[in-house]
Every structure is written in C-alpha cells, then in structure tokens.
Amino acid sequence: MSVDNIYNPHVSVDCVVFGFDGEKLKVLLIERTIANQNESYNDKKLPGSIILANEDLDEAASRVLTELTGLKNIYLRQFRSFGNPDRTKNPRDILWLENTLQLKIGRIVTVAYVALIKIDRKILVKSDNTQANWYELHEVPAMNMAFDHAGIINKGLDYIRHNLDIEPHLLFELLPRKFTITQLQTLYDTVHQIRSDVRNFRKKVAQWSYVVPLDEMEEGVPHRAARLYKYKK
Amino acid sequence: MSVDNIYNPHVSVDCVVFGFDGEKLKVLLIERTIANQNESYNDKKLPGSIILANEDLDEAASRVLTELTGLKNIYLRQFRSFGNPDRTKNPRDILWLENTLQLKIGRIVTVAYVALIKIDRKILVKSDNTQANWYELHEVPAMNMAFDHAGIINKGLDYIRHNLDIEPHLLFELLPRKFTITQLQTLYDTVHQIRSDVRNFRKKVAQWSYVVPLDEMEEGVPHRAARLYKYKK
DNA sequence: ACAAAAGTGTTTGGAGTACACCCATGA
DNA sequence: TCATGGGTGTACTCCAAACACTTTTGT
Numbered sequence: 001m002s003v004d005n006i007y008n009p010h011v012s013v014d015c016v017v018f019g020f021d022g023e024k025l026k027v028l029l030i031e032r033t034i035a036n037q038n039e040s041y042n043d044k045k046l047p048g049s050i051i052l053a054n055e056d057l058d059e060a061a062s063r064v065l066t067e068l069t070g071l072k073n074i075y076l077r078q079f080r081s082f083g084n085p086d087r088t089k090n091p092r093d094i095l096w097l098e099n100t101l102q103l104k105i106g107r108i109v110t111v112a113y114v115a116l117i118k119i120d121r122k123i124l125v126k127s128d129n130t131q132a133n134w135y136e137l138h139e140v141p142a143m144n145m146a147f148d149h150a151g152i153i154n155k156g157l158d159y160i161r162h163n164l165d166i167e168p169h170l171l172f173e174l175l176p177r178k179f180t181i182t183q184l185q186t187l188y189d190t191v192h193q194i195r196s197d198v199r200n201f202r203k204k205v206a207q208w209s210y211v212v213p214l215d216e217m218e219e220g221v222p223h224r225a226a227r228l229y230k231y232k233k
Numbered sequence: 234m235s236v237d238n239i240y241n242p243h244v245s246v247d248c249v250v251f252g253f254d255g256e257k258l259k260v261l262l263i264e265r266t267i268a269n270q271n272e273s274y275n276d277k278k279l280p281g282s283i284i285l286a287n288e289d290l291d292e293a294a295s296r297v298l299t300e301l302t303g304l305k306n307i308y309l310r311q312f313r314s315f316g317n318p319d320r321t322k323n324p325r326d327i328l329w330l331e332n333t334l335q336l337k338i339g340r341i342v343t344v345a346y347v348a349l350i351k352i353d354r355k356i357l358v359k360s361d362n363t364q365a366n367w368y369e370l371h372e373v374p375a376m377n378m379a380f381d382h383a384g385i386i387n388k389g390l391d392y393i394r395h396n397l398d399i400e401p402h403l404l405f406e407l408l409p410r411k412f413t414i415t416q417l418q419t420l421y422d423t424v425h426q427i428r429s430d431v432r433n434f435r436k437k438v439a440q441w442s443y444v445v446p447l448d449e450m451e452e453g454v455p456h457r458a459a460r461l462y463k464y465k466k
Numbered sequence: 467a468c469a470a471a472a473g474t475g476t477t478t479g480g481a482g483t484a485c486a487c488c489c490a491t492g493a
Numbered sequence: 494t495c496a497t498g499g500g501t502g503t504a505c506t507c508c509a510a511a512c513a514c515t516t517t518t519g520t
Contacts, residue, residue, distance in 0.1 A: 008342075202474080221471085
C-alpha cells in the first residue's frame with residue numbers, strides 16, 4: 001500500500017495550543033466538517049496530524065504548528081499519549097478519518113503536545129480547508145469535539161498549569177513582548193486560579209531579574225498609563 | 234493477517250521500574266538473548282510489550298508489570314512517548330522483534346511508564362524465558378541496552394525525581410512498610426541528590442502527619458536500634 | 467471633579483538552614 | 494570501653510501573606 005510509505009496511520013500528534021488575550025486563557029481549535037451523502041456535521045478538533053513515515057514525534061508536532069500559524073520557535077512540549085481503543089470508534093470520527101486519509105483505520109494512538117503562543121502573533125492560515133479560531137476554555141465542555149479531544153484539552157491544561165507554576169519563565173511565552181505588570185498578574189492569577197495581592201505580586205516580580213522596565217508607557221488608555229516591561233533572557 | 238487482530242505492532246509500552254535497596258535507586262531490567270544462526274548476543278531491555286488490539290495504554294503497562302512481578306496496586310504513571318524513526322533500526326533489535334513477534338516491523342512508537350515498587354516485595358517470574366534483575370543506575374550507561382532504553386531510563390529518572398520532589402507521599406512506595414527515619418532520609422537524599430542535615434530532616438518529617446511512629450524498634454543491628462515508622466493514608 | 471486603574475511599605479508567622487553534642491546498644 | 498549510628502534544640506534568614514491609601518490621567 002503506497003500510502004503506507006508516507007504515513008504511519010496508527011500514531012498521530014495533536015497540539016493543544018494556548019493563548020492569552022489579556023483576560024482569559026484560550027485554546028486554538030479547528031473547524032471540522034464531515035459530509036455524508038445526505039447530511040453534514042460541524043464540530044471542532046485539535047490541530048494534529050498522522051505522523052509521516054520518517055518523522056520523529058516532536059517534528060510532527062512542530063510541523064503541524066508551523067503549517068497552522070507560520071510561526072517557528074514556539075514553546076512546544078509533549079505531555080501525554082492517549083490510546084484508548086474506543087477513542088476512534090465514533091462513526092463521525094471514522095467517517096472523517098476515512099475521507100481524510102483514504103485508508104481503513106483501526107485504533108489511533110495520539111501523542112499530545114501543548115504549545116504556548118502570543119495570541120497577537122498568530123497568523124491563521126485559512127487555506128487547506130482549515131479554519132481555526134480561539135475559544136475560551138469554559139466553552140469547550142459544551143462544544144462538539146472530535147475524538148477524545150475535550151479530555152486531551154483538560155489534561156493539557158493541568159500540565160500547563162503545573163508547569164507555569166514551577167517555571168515562571170513560561171508566562172512570557174503567552175504575553176506580548178511589551179506588557180504591563182497588571183497583565184502579567186492577570187495571567188499569573190488566571191493560571192493559578194487565585195487572586196493575588198497587588199503589592200505582594202509587584203514585590204515578587206521586582207526580584208525577577210528577567211522582567212525589565214522599559215522607558216515606555218501604555219498609550220490610549222482612559223486612565224493613568226502603566227509602565228511597560230519586557231522579558232529578557 | 235491474524236496476528237493483526239491480537240497485536241497492534243506499531244505501539245508498545247515500556248516500564249521503567251524503580252526500587253530502593255536502602256542505599257541506592259535501582260532499576261529492573263530484563264535479560265535479552267538474540268540468537269542468530271552463528272552467534273548470540275546478550276543485552277538488557279526494559280519490561281514492555283506491544284499493546285493488544287483492545288487494550289488501553291495503561292492497561293498494557295499494568296499487564297506487563299503484573300506478568301513480571303505478580304503484584305497489583307503499584308504506582309504506575311505514563312511519563313512520555315518515544316517515536317524516533319531510528320529507534321527500531323539497530324539490526325539486533327530488528328532481529329529480536331522479528332523473532333519475538335513473527336512479523337515484519339516498521340517503526341514502533343513506545344509509550345513509557347515509570348513504576349515504583351518496594352524492592353522487598355518483588356517476586357520475579359523467571360518462567361516465560363524472562364530473567365529480570367535489579368541494576369544500579371550508574372551501571373546503565375556502561376551496559377548494552379536494547380533500542381533507546383538507556384535514554385528512556387534517564388527521562389524516567391528525571392520524571393520521578395521531579396515528582397518525588399513535589400509529592401513526598403511517593404517516597405513511601407519505595408520504602409518497606411516499616412522503616413526508620415534514617416532510611417527515609419537516605420531515600421530522600423538520593424532522590425534529591427543532596428545530603429541534608431539530620432536534625433532539620435527529622436524536624437521536617439515530624440510535621441508530616443502521615444508518618445506515624447510504631448511501638449517497634451529495629452532488631453539485629455550492631456548499634457542502638459532505631460524506631461520504626463509506617464506511612465498512613 | 468470624578469472615574470478608573472497605577473503604584474507604593476510595614477508587620478507577622480512559618481519554613482528552611484546552619485550548627486555540635488549526648489545516648490543506647492552490641493561486640 | 495569502644496565503635497556505630499540514633500536522636501535532640503536554638504538562632505537566623507528569607508519568603509509569603511495580610512492589609513489601605515495616594516497618584517496619575519482622560520473625560
């Protein structure tokens with residue numbers, strides 16, 4: 001089977017891409033349309049792909065992300081694999097797989113990644129029949145999701161919360177290059193699901209040597225302008 | 234192909250099983266013999282298996298461990314998958330796979346787990362042509378290891394160090410049911426790669442409410458007998 | 467002048483660290 | 494009695510948490 005030389009149709013990668021809009025954590029999902037002879041469904045899926053025959057897992061995830069956003073050098077970490085035999089048993093998912101891959105498919109094990117991106121840098125590729133959009137995390141449980149992707153998002157969220165906790169540098173993957181302390185705190189509090197004290201928070205970041213003040217202020221805000229900072233090193 | 238109904242010969246699980254002998258962390262490895270027509274090699278591999286057709290990943294890892302040790306309810310966590318296309322390219326590994334599975338094999342993606350077991354409980358199954366032994370971690374780099382298993386052990390070690398760090402309860406998966414504070418400290422220090430102060434360490438565990446003193450002392454030691462403790466809840 | 471968010475210090479309690487000697491037991 | 498590890502207290506430092514008012518700017 002010639003496609004066998006190109007694809008390994010038993011293993012895929014999926015990316016849970018997080019962004020921060022200044023208020024909430026969001027996740028990037030792809031619109032999926034499944035056309036039957038008489039009906040057509042719409043739902044959402046994670047950006048992902050079957051792995052190519054000579055591709056490492058990290059390479060496949062990286063390829064998916066680059067194809068989607070055009071960006072390189074983004075934070076991307078494998079966090080877990082999912083291989084429940086039932087995960088590819090929904091008729092809609094089977095139909096979509098067969099349409100997409102032109103192959104009979106058994107169970108697919110997927111290796112899941114999280115990515116963190118600066119939401120303002122995202123350049124969405126709308127060709128390739130893909131249309132991607134940001135969604136708030138609390139919307140996900142009510143959405144129609146492909147496969148077990150809702151569960152994968154939850155696990156990815158756990159993972160990233162944990163990691164942002166022990167590695168504060170990762171916060172800056174989500175912030176714009178110039179940010180205010182208030183933005184940083186909003187992100188920090190969102191991730192940790194707390195509401196921290198303004199003075200204590202500023203005291204804390206004051207001793208993070210990698211957060212450096214700029215000679216620039218916010219502009220166009222209807223109140224006192226805040227100082228801008230950048231992340232260094 | 235009938236074997237296709239039983240196995241998914243594209244995805245496997247491997248278990249990095251850690252134990253603690255009172256002095257050092259050890260890892261459980263399986264002796265592997267690869268017989269050619271004229272020669273035969275010996276090396277070591279992680280306990281693992283191809284996943285069965287209707288088996289979830291966790292189930293497969295659990296099965297491997299139960300078959301090996303006869304134990305149930307052991308700490309077992311997926312930590313990472315490995316799918317480099319070159320990982321199944323060594324001629325020795327290919328030969329072994331074909332002998333073992335009676336199948337032509339392409340790349341195999343493996344989902345790696347760590348397990349923590351009380352070394353004194355281990356009941357080795359020596360049937361099934363398997364012979365397992367404990368090895369010190371520093372011996373591993375000098376050993377002949379199957380596939381990329383040496384690298385998997387290192388990543389598993391990183392993972393478990395990290396997790397024992399943030400979740401001290403896991404330490405008790407490695408200790409015997411009755412232990413002394415000194416044993417606990419030796420394990421703690423080994424995992425964290427430090428040498429901590431005796432008094433400070435005892436002060437710390439004194440406020441771990443889940444470490445409870447027994448009315449029992451060590452026996453048969455050529456010096457003052459230490460109090461025994463157990464882990465509760 | 468007022469609305470809206472920016473920015474600023476002090477006090478307190480708990481946790482980690484540094485540090486040295488006596489105790490109990492078996493040989 | 495000696496060798497071996499078991500077991501104990503105090504002082505200092507650092508970090509996290511609690512807590513309220515003044516400043517700047519646009520409308």
